[in-house]
Amino acid sequence: MADRDSIGDYDLLSEIGQGGMGRVHLASHRGSGERVALKVLRTQFVSDDEGRRRLAREVSSLQRVYSRWVAGVVGADPWGEVAWLATRYVPGPTLHDKVLREGPLPRSVVEQLAGDLAEGIADCHAVGVLHRDIKPANIILEGATPILIDFGLARVAEDPKITVTGVLIGTPGYLPPEIAVGDPATPASDVHSWASVVTYAATGRAPFGDGNAMKLMDRARRGDHDLDGVPQPLRGVLAQALAPDPADRPTLEELREWLRTPRRPFARKPAERLSLSDRAERAKATTPLLPQPALPASGAAALSRHPGLEKLRRGALWLGLLAFAAGVVAAWPGLGLLTVLGVAGLIRAGTLAAGDLRRWRWYRGRKWHDAPRLLIGAPWRLVRAVPKTVLLGLWGYGFVVAATLIGFALQLSLEATLALAGLSFVIALWRGSGRDRLRDPVARVVHRVSARWVPWILGFAVVVVLAVFPMQTLAAEGPQFAGGDEPWWVELLGW
Incomplete structure (x- = not known):
């Protein structure tokens, strides 16, 4: 495979990394020119049809994940001469390399990383996908933003413990103790790995220290962690x-x-104690993988999509929604x-x-x-949403007033000024x-x-x-004010 210069629709540019499961290349799509991180899996992980089917099901589920904190899958071919998958290429250092080179991150950066990483994990859990191998080397910093990579590769194996050729699927020191001993993975497993990564970012060291895999897993099993150097109250949360x-x-x-608002102490009610069988039932109930369709032999055709066209579709949809919101206000x-x-x-x-609902089911x-x-409970949730919605509306109304004054200063028409005010209001809410x-x-x-045509x-x-619809109303009748009469400020401003 070292002499290959292309795989599928991608030209290989350079090797940017390798691990126990395969090599990672920087590659360019021949059609769009978009650069991707293309992973070529080692043959022992896909040596039979069952291994390839597992990879196909995994990629199919990962394609459902859309998050700005995840390097999502853009193409794959589990059935080709070599099995590969391509993800969004993120230029930047890994969190591991960043901390190794520059030391622990500042407190404000750690708090931002903790929040962004939690949001990315939540986006994946929302569609039933668990990472199982969250570690500093699997997080790339795009500026100050953490991006999860290598998502789901640990799920290629059915058993999350030691599998092919003695490779440990997961990283000791960041691997939750329940996975290490063979218990089913749950969202709480990724929470444990999240805390380990945040500890590394804040202190420059893993929470369970150094040593061989057995020692690290034993410390994790006993909860023997070292959080010295993590500021409070974040230390209490990580513990x-x-x-x-x-x-x-x-x-x-x-x-x-x-x-x-991470400055206040963290407190929660004591959780119930569960037996192993109860945890297994809860894992099935709370984190079901979405149904995976059977894939044809031409895996690339079934899984690949043109990333440039998808971005255009998303952009068109966003513009349409903005036009609607601004038009309604105008x-x-x-x-x-x-x-x-x-x-x-x-x-x-x-x-x-x-x-x-997620909390109940967990x-x-x-x-x-x-x-x-x-x-x-819907009426109560509507009541709970009112205070912040009102505050957000007052904030947005200030933007409306500013946009109206700008429209008057630029001598825009009343319709154009109201459209600008509506656009400003939407941006303020956003x-x-x-x-x-x-x-x-x-x-x-x-x-x-936007993912499918x-x-x-x-x-x-x-x-x-x-x-x-609102544009036709504007063209035919002009702005329709409540009460039927134009308000005093329209005449005052000279429209």
Whole structure:
């Protein structure tokens, strides 16, 4: 394989790394020119059809992950002469190399890394994918932003312990103790690895020290970690996340909530103690992998997609949504602002419901009354969403006033000024406090719709129809103010 200069639709440029499972090359797509990290798996991991089928199912599930903190899969061929998969290429050093070269990261950078990494893991858990091998060498720093790479390669093997040729699937020192002893992996397993990585970033050393694999795994099993040098209150959070028993660790949702304001002490209710069989049932109930379709022999055709076209589809969908939101505000200024703000509030309430559902299922598995319970609690979640939505609306209204004054200063028409105000309002909501509860679910939907042509065509058609409606109203009747009369400020500003 060393003499190859191309694989699939990619030209190999240089080897940028290698590990126990294969070599990683910097490669360029012949059609788009986009650079990718192309991993060529060693033959012992795909030596038979079953191994290739496992790889195909794994890649199929990973293609469902859309996150700015994950180097997602853009193409693969489990059935070719050599088995390969291509992921987004991220230029930059790994966290391991960065800390090794420059020492521990500053506190503010560590807190940002902890929050971003938790969000990336949550994006993957949301579609039923576990990483199982989160470690500093599998995190690339794109500026100050951590990007997860090598996602899911540990799942090529059915058994997460020692498999082919004595290779340990997972890294001692960052491997959760339950996986090391053969218990089923759960979201709590990635929480344990998350804490180990954050400890390394803050102190420059792994939490369980150095030594051979058996010593490191024994320390992890006993919870014998070293967090000296980690500032409080982050140290307390990491100590709980490194608990040997998965049931004693905070959930990812609890961590994400705390990391948004990480200066306060972290506290949670004591978790229930679970037997091994209960943990296995909970793992099945809370982290099911999405159904994996059977793939044809031409794996590349089934898995590859053109990344440039997908970005264009996403861009077109975003522009359509922006045009709709700005058009609604321009056509019906008062009602439009309330409508956009109301939609933001509903999305926020929906994310609260999704977080509650994940927390319930993590603690006690799927229950028949999950849906009725969500429905009964919907009014309360709407109430919970109101305070921050109102604050966000007040923040956005300041942008509306500023945009209106800018439009007057530039002598824009009333329609253009209102459209600018609507665009400013949407941007303010998108960038304001608590934006993750609005931005993440919307971005996830846009990415999923844009991943395939048929859903995108249907979604884009709906967005275009919605955007054209307020524009037609503006063209035919002009802005429609509440009460039917133009407000005093329109005459005052000379429109």
